[in-house]
Amino acid sequence: MQYPEYRPRRLRRNETLRRMVRETKLSVDDLVYPLFAVAGKGLRKEVPSMPGVFQMSVDHLVKEAREVRKLGIPAVLLFGIPAKKDPLGKDAYSDKGIVQTAVRAIKDAEPDLMVVTDVCFCEYTDHGHCGILRKDGDVDNDATLAILAKSAVSHARAGADIVAPSDMMDGRVGAIRKALDRDGFTGVPIMSYAAKYAGGFYGPFRDAAESTPSFGDRRSYQMDPGNAREALREVALDVREGADIVMVKPALAYLDIICRVRQTFELPVAAYNVSGEYSMVKAGASLGWIDGDRVQMEILAAIKRAGADLVITYAAKDAAMALGG
Numbered sequence: 290m291q292y293p294e295y296r297p298r299r300l301r302r303n304e305t306l307r308r309m310v311r312e313t314k315l316s317v318d319d320l321v322y323p324l325f326a327v328a329g330k331g332l333r334k335e336v337p338s339m340p341g342v343f344q345m346s347v348d349h350l351v352k353e354a355r356e357v358r359k360l361g362i363p364a365v366l367l368f369g370i371p372a373k374k375d376p377l378g379k380d381a382y383s384d385k386g387i388v389q390t391a392v393r394a395i396k397d398a399e400p401d402l403m404v405v406t407d408v409c410f411c412e413y414t415d416h417g418h419c420g421i422l423r424k425d426g427d428v429d430n431d432a433t434l435a436i437l438a439k440s441a442v443s444h445a446r447a448g449a450d451i452v453a454p455s456d457m458m459d460g461r462v463g464a465i466r467k468a469l470d471r472d473g474f475t476g477v478p479i480m481s482y483a484a485k486y487a488g489g490f491y492g493p494f495r496d497a498a499e500s501t502p503s504f505g506d507r508r509s510y511q512m513d514p515g516n517a518r519e520a521l522r523e524v525a526l527d528v529r530e531g532a533d534i535v536m537v538k539p540a541l542a543y544l545d546i547i548c549r550v551r552q553t554f555e556l557p558v559a560a561y562n563v564s565g566e567y568s569m570v571k572a573g574a575s576l577g578w579i580d581g582d583r584v585q586m587e588i589l590a591a592i593k594r595a596g597a598d599l600v601i602t603y604a605a606k607d608a609a610m611a612l613g614g
């Protein structure tokens with residue numbers, strides 16, 4: 290029998306060897322943990338479709354921030370669920386808004402924890418769409434830009450370290466950059482949800498953020514799942530408008546997009562391992578069909594292997610613990 294020159298199994302013989310030649314290693318530094326802020330006090334309510342994920346009032350968020358920091362996770366991504374929603378989503382740009390209040394409290398308690406704020410209107414509007422509506426029910430792109438910029442500036446004023454627009458309006462990165470610079474926040478980076486796809490993976494998040502649209506869907510502003518080249522055009526636009534970090538979302542079903550964005554652009558790339566991806570693993574594990582912890586770590590490693598520098602994930606705390614945090 291002719292033996293092959295190269296026998297790959299030689300380097301798989303034990304864990305020490307495997308560790309030595311492992312190409313991709315997830316690090317706690319790669320993780321960003323999403324948090325949901327609600328009005329009130331003493332509230333910590335688990336999201337039914339997302340086991341282990343809670344809506345929290347500011348007092349609990351501060352405790353959570355301490356725990357996150359202790360685990361070595363560098364950043365949180367903050368979402369707000371206001372006490373009152375209205376057609377314009379006014380709470381999103383109020384200095385007394387839920388996110389602004391939460392940012393101040395978290396930064397006060399944990400100044401070294403990076404707080405990234407999601408900039409969007411779907412959690413704040415009573416119709417659940419990501420901006421101001423025109424009479425025909427479509428989102429008014431350019432009218433929304435002005436309030437997005439206002440919202441981002443109010444986040445920066447409250448102490449947000451990074452702002453992350455997730456609305457998918459055309460031109461919003463440029464509008465936000467201009468407004469931040471005008472108000473003296475030239476040092477606040479923008480992490481843009483650059484290639485964000487419309488699809489079914491955000492369902493559990495919309496339970497968590499109470500942001501399901503009351504009519505229609507988001508297909509007139511979020512991307513079509515069939516499109517890959519368009520993602521590169523979307524990212525190019527955001528880079529030109531001043532994005533500092535570009536995001537691909539969802540992550541697991543869009544690894545090819547992460548890979549192409551990584552190969553085409555030099556900026557840091559973030560990937561959002563979204564709610565539906567998290568919940569599927571939890572559901573499969575609760576049925577005993579898969580080993581949830583193992584599969585979740587494999588997914589995070591795959592997202593990193595595809596080219597993501599940062600992974601936003603609801604499993605960040607579990608991952609940090611598994612990584613020895």
Ligand code: PBG
Binds near residue numbers: 409411455456490495
């Ligand atoms: C806001 C926003 C959404 C998510 C992040 N920011 C929901 C949406 O677009 O409907 C989804 C995150 C997740 O599913 O985990 N626009």
